[in-house]
Amino acid sequence: MLKKLALSLAVAATLTSGAIAGSHSKKVPFALDWKFEGPSAAYFAAIDNGHFAAEGLDVEVSAGKGSLDAIPKVATGAFPIGFADINSLVKFLDQNPTAPVKAVMMVYDKPPFAVVGRASQGVSTVKDLEGKTLGAPPPDGAWAQFPAFAKANGLDMSKIKVEPVGFPTREPMLAEGNVDAITGFSFSSYLNLVRLGVPEDDIKVILMADNGLSLYGNAIIVNTEFAAANKELVTGFLRAVAKGWKDVIADPKMGAEAIAKRNPAMDVALEQRRLQLAIDANVVTDYTMANGMGKIDPARMEKAMVQIGENYEFKNQPSLDAIYTDEYLPTDGSLMLK
Incomplete structure (x- = not known):
């Protein structure tokens, strides 16, 4: 390099x-x-x-x-x-x-790193991620922070299935129910889901900065x-x-x-x-x-x-x-x- x-x-x-x-x-x-x-x-x-x-x-x-x-x-x-x-x-x-x-x-x-889930798919809080599928683009800034986020919140990574996804397919996959949550920037993923027709009260934004990260x-x-x-x-x-x-x-x-x-x-x-x-x-x-x-x-x-x-x-x-x-x-x- x-x-x-x-x-x-x-x-x-x-x-x-x-x-x-x-x-x-x-x-x-x-x-x-x-x-x-x-x-x-x-x-x-x-x-x-x-x-x-x-x-x-x-x-x-x-x-x-x-x-x-x-x-x-x-x-x-x-x-x-x-x-x-x-x-x-x-x-x-x-x-x-x-x-x-x-x-x-x-x-x-305050960084916008977030996990965004859907209440209808059982993800409203940090602990809800266990037993679920998380869509994460490998180059994503929020995904890069996920290990520290998981540690700060006592998440068992062996109980979370991580699905590599592309930036263009991240929100559509969550909107279609192919994953239960995604990593991303809070303001981008939230409104991309709104644009895709996901009801706003179904979208749950878990901001990493409010959950253990400095x-x-x-x-x-x-x-x-x-x-x-x-x-x-x-x-x-x-x-x-x-x-x-x-x-x-x-x-x-x-x-x-x-x-x-x-x-x-x-x-x-x-x-x-x-x-x-x-x-x-x-x-x-x-x-x-x-x-x-x-x-x-x-x-x-x-x-x-x-x-x-x-x-x-x-x-x-x-x-x-x-x-x-x-x-x-x-x-x-x-x-x-x-």
Whole structure:
């Protein structure tokens, strides 16, 4: 993997230096973790409402294919900035300790990792999972946390049948009764099931963060070589992102409509609900209201890394400094949500 990274970085160096040399335009490709859905609204609001432009940035947002997707893109320099699950980043850096990628702004202070079941199929609580079939996409961020979740709740894994499923088939399989529960992001799986016609009172969301896990969720990540050469650019990017989030928190309908401009086939009302779920459960928390967006509590992250170690065998002792830095966060008050 490291050899591949080195080769990719050699190729990407030309792209990165080109981006720096042509900094008058300041084009910034940004890699999302997933499709253009409600929770991605803040980045499009930052474009449409002029926050990126005010920082001299021309940002192009690209969709992703899962929680792991953006990390190698940013590590290789194919994208200078991305959005990814910090728990996956911890493991990636353990396997590739010299990879130039690091988190610089926490967005999902409370992660959306969840198990979603159906009451009609006997899954309403954590313990109900025993004796049932769980559908889990192997690259899924929520599935990656399941061993620690199971341990925290005393689940007997020998009593749970795990069925590997694809992202596109995950919710349909639960809707059709082919599995009894699935792992996924709370706001995505819930509303995907609603769209498939599953009665809302039949959908049971078991949020891992409310059941024993101290983990953080998705963060803005950067290629550290790019960031070191473009510190003001990265800080401006983060400031614009924070303003975009504040815009959609204040007006979720506007946020959903911003996504619809890029994805005309989407259900605006449904994505507005998905965005609101993400805001209420993952972005606006007691911690972010008190401290603003972007920061990490070191004591909590230490506990989180212990729990990651219950899912994964570390090759090296994990270090917060190797995973996250607050050096690029703006200090002008723009991160505060109040």
